[in-house]
Amino acid sequence: xxxxxxxxxxxxxxxxxxxxxxARRMLAEAHRYDTKRQQAIAMAILSDVDKQxxxxxxxxxxxxxxxxxxxxxxxxxxxxxxxVTPDRTRYLLIxxxxxxxxxxxxxxxxxxxxD
Numbered sequence: 001x002x003x004x005x006x007x008x009x010x011x012x013x014x015x016x017x018x019x020x021x022x023a024r025r026m027l028a029e030a031h032r033y034d035t036k037r038q039q040a041i042a043m044a045i046l047s048d049v050d051k052q053x054x055x056x057x058x059x060x061x062x063x064x065x066x067x068x069x070x071x072x073x074x075x076x077x078x079x080x081x082x083x084v085t086p087d088r089t090r091y092l093l094i095x096x097x098x099x100x101x102x103x104x105x106x107x108x109x110x111x112x113x114x115d
Contacts, residue, residue, distance in 0.1 A: 007045045013083040014059040020049045057081060062110035063093065065102060078110060
């Protein structure tokens, strides 16, 4: 697995810090390979990480589903965010041990529990 593949995998899992670390390592190691290409890939990954961070969504986040039309029984159910689909149009969730994909508009971010 190359550093760029690893960084992309972390991005798909919404693990921002890990993706950022892998991209920064790519920048540090770019001189050993095709420097310009490696730098371009790393900068694109860092840009994607920044966009994902701004979305407020990350691996392990608790969300509640709403507005589903095809699986209305899942409206109001809570799940855990696992990542994004390969085409990055939907988010992967697990609800009661069942994996599914949902659009951002169908998820409400749950407030963290009070400690």
